Amino acid sequence: MDFDNEDHSAKLLRAQIHIFNQTFSFINSMSLKCAIDLCIPDVIHKYDQPMPLSQLISALPIHPCKASFVARLMQILTHSGFFTQHNATENEQEVSYVLTDASRLLLKDHPFSLTSLPKVILDPILVNPWFQLSNWFTNEDPTPFHTENGMTFWDFAGCEPKLNHLFNDAMTNDTRLVSSVVIEKCKGVFEGLESLVDVGGGTGTMVKAIANSFPQLKCIVFDLPHVVDGLQETGNIKYVEGDMFEAIPSADSIVLKSILHNWNDEECLKILKRCKEAITNKDKGKVIIIDVVLGNEKEDSELNQTKLFYDVEMMVLVTGKERNERDWAKLIFSAGFSNYKITPILGLRSLIEVHA
Template structure:
């Protein structure tokens, strides 16, 4: 009889654990939307400006909220503490209320932080990019190229060229990401750029990466190459030139070609075309190379914190565009199919890697 009770208890705990797991997954969007709310209300900036642990009453008084909503801020802060965006300052006997301080993550959400990341969650969580997820299961039953296409009847890129809001959100998010990544590349991977005289940043947007590179390598001539609606009206400098064009047709000639988070937007056939255009564009085959900054799936063993954003990125590529994230075997197959001789992967950019591909 005892054994039976034990079995039942074990069965019950398994059921409850499974139920909890379902609840956690179903409600996980609440983390994202609470983060978006904190950014919209400028909570990180308000706490930062206060200059010391900020009591709840001070925080409430400093936020642009309706008096009827003051009692809800402590509950919003509770989940933001749980998800690692703020820390709770311990309440002592003299202090009657809780105070809040920033964490490393919320510091990256400060408007005046040199690597401010607020545009990324704002873009990802905008209804334009959230709505296609409601078409995800429908998309599996039709022949549309992406759920984004099912939602809007056109590709992501066509929509961005017609809809200034999406174009602005996307460019802002990419600029934020590039600003942070470029500083790490220059700090940790300087040798990758040493000895090069010219570089084309393919899909380089408004030139964030190029500006960071020429600041550290003033002798390097950078060409920012992107679609006409992206580079239209942008002014070049002595070292930076903006060129409009289509990477599937031809890429300007240079020692090195950079592809920062470009390849994951496209399927294998399209990536092969891009790589072939890159190979044609490399002026000096002896010292030239393609520099890719992108995800390599499964290249850091057992680090769940790095695995998760890679998987999220892969799903986002499936829903928004026709791309995907690739493991080393996938990358190697593309490089050799495009006629390159060798490559080197350096996993130094968080969940992304720096890949050098040699002609």
């Protein structure tokens, strides 16, 4: 009986720890945001060797009365995998810190810097709707973001320069990394094509990478007026404003990078049908989708969790969702396309070729 009680107590305590960890997990996110705001990765990188805690404190833009708290911030950031700690030895009287692969992607000058993503996701504009989540389940609003702000995410971005800037910055940084992998690993996807439209292409990061590798391609960046306003045509790239639900410029191929997960099935079906109408060459024409595909059993738990996070983020901010292969196939065939091929080569996302 004593052993049974001990086992029961152990289960209760493990359950308590699990609840505590899930409740406090926001601390990882907000500590990361703090590190970015204080430029901690850049400060350590500039030091160019393991940086002692005292040197780090001296280099940070903090009030002197906060110096003793830096070690505690660094402790959670180290535990989260953003820094590696070098413990003191006989010759070194204090701990030192070096960057990890993750914190290198937070350097301002890194070619694939991702600092903008935490900045926009953790901004109050996008955090506050989460406080409406339980309330949203009891009302008819399309999203918790709408419950919080009285309008859709897209309408809000169109009239709020701060959100528009943060969002476009984050998408640009993400696309820069993804496009480099696409060009390196999936060049064959674009061979033989003469024209391409990047739907929802923002400021043209993806198209610029593609056009640089395939100068014969005539490329169009197609997005909402407030996104492409003031962007100038360069070389074989031009910017066109419009609404993808109404019509998409004609081309051999259409690129949809992180677009469809923003919309529900009915809305995605409309977009895909507009894509099919826009494809000029029905023999070699295609839609190139870069998006999350749920349900790969070979994936590690961290990647699966990230996909699930993304799915609920889409529920809170917009009307979209992440999809498994069966969901994708249903959409693709319902829109009138003949076949598709999924290549899981982009980490969080996959490349999906859809043929007319």
